[in-house]
Amino acid sequence: MKDRMLTLIRREYWEHRALWIWPLAIAALVILGAAVGHSQYDFGFPMSLEERRAWFALGQWRLGFPQALIMAIVLWFYAADCLYAERRDRSILFWKSMPVSDTTTVLSKVLVAMVVTPLGVYLVTVATSLFVVAILAARGCCTAAYPVLWDGGVWLHVQLVALVAWIGATLWYAPLTAYLMLVSAWARRNVSLWVLLPPVLLALVERVALGTHYVGTALLYRLGAVWRQLSIDTVLLGPPAAPQPNSGTLPYSQLLAHIQPGAVFANIDLWLGLIVAAACIYGAIRIRRYRDDT
Numbered sequence: 001m002k003d004r005m006l007t008l009i010r011r012e013y014w015e016h017r018a019l020w021i022w023p024l025a026i027a028a029l030v031i032l033g034a035a036v037g038h039s040q041y042d043f044g045f046p047m048s049l050e051e052r053r054a055w056f057a058l059g060q061w062r063l064g065f066p067q068a069l070i071m072a073i074v075l076w077f078y079a080a081d082c083l084y085a086e087r088r089d090r091s092i093l094f095w096k097s098m099p100v101s102d103t104t105t106v107l108s109k110v111l112v113a114m115v116v117t118p119l120g121v122y123l124v125t126v127a128t129s130l131f132v133v134a135i136l137a138a139r140g141c142c143t144a145a146y147p148v149l150w151d152g153g154v155w156l157h158v159q160l161v162a163l164v165a166w167i168g169a170t171l172w173y174a175p176l177t178a179y180l181m182l183v184s185a186w187a188r189r190n191v192s193l194w195v196l197l198p199p200v201l202l203a204l205v206e207r208v209a210l211g212t213h214y215v216g217t218a219l220l221y222r223l224g225a226v227w228r229q230l231s232i233d234t235v236l237l238g239p240p241a242a243p244q245p246n247s248g249t250l251p252y253s254q255l256l257a258h259i260q261p262g263a264v265f266a267n268i269d270l271w272l273g274l275i276v277a278a279a280c281i282y283g284a285i286r287i288r289r290y291r292d293d294t
Helices: 002-015 018-036 048-062 065-088 091-097 102-138 154-170 172-187 191-210 214-230 232-239 250-259 262-264 268-290
Strands: none
Touching: 002 018, 002 102, 018 065, 018 091, 018 102, 048 065, 048 102, 048 154, 065 091, 065 102, 065 172, 065 191, 091 262, 102 154, 102 268, 154 172, 154 214, 154 268, 172 191, 172 214, 172 268, 191 214, 214 268
């Protein structure tokens, strides 16, 4: 069973190369930017230890934002295509001839979308941050005003907080990922259209017929509430790019205190969403069992 699952997971990365090409490409661009870009930590005035730690933490946190954005886009298209593509190219006939159940096949795709890829992108981001710091140190980007470019305790704290936030966001979006897979298993063509059409039509009909907007509000809540609960916007938009003396720059302890990963896990909507995700995954398994477009 373990060997079969590993083979199926490898198959997903063979057939959907964007899952690993794009994260590595973004990492390469970030590292290239650190190598050739203008990076001089000199704000023209001395900073306290807490301020230096805060700016180091903020820089480390922002390094993961491009990867998170690209991962969300890539996983959206992967989840919407993974079960439809095998019917489109008829490879489903080969896999159904193998001693692999529909449950195992669909669960392998769920693991790729919800566990393996997010974890892999997180590890790439961690490695990228180390490369960036090493390159900036080699380039001599430290100055008398900013004499500390590395703080191991802060770096580890940031990575642990980011990991918890990464897990929370992945679980929060699990019902959306499972819904995309359900549509991918069901649609015979135009998967992207079928992904968007039902919720949009439902929201429009509710608005016209009842004058309410509960569906639209629920969709927007599921799409963006996790970032507000994590207070990611406070950190990413955080202090200005070039602080001024006595500008009220958040000290390190307050900067990361804004991020509350536990708030996501304490939200009942996350756990209700996981129930919806399980139902969608079960539906995708049942549909794949009987639909091969032959």
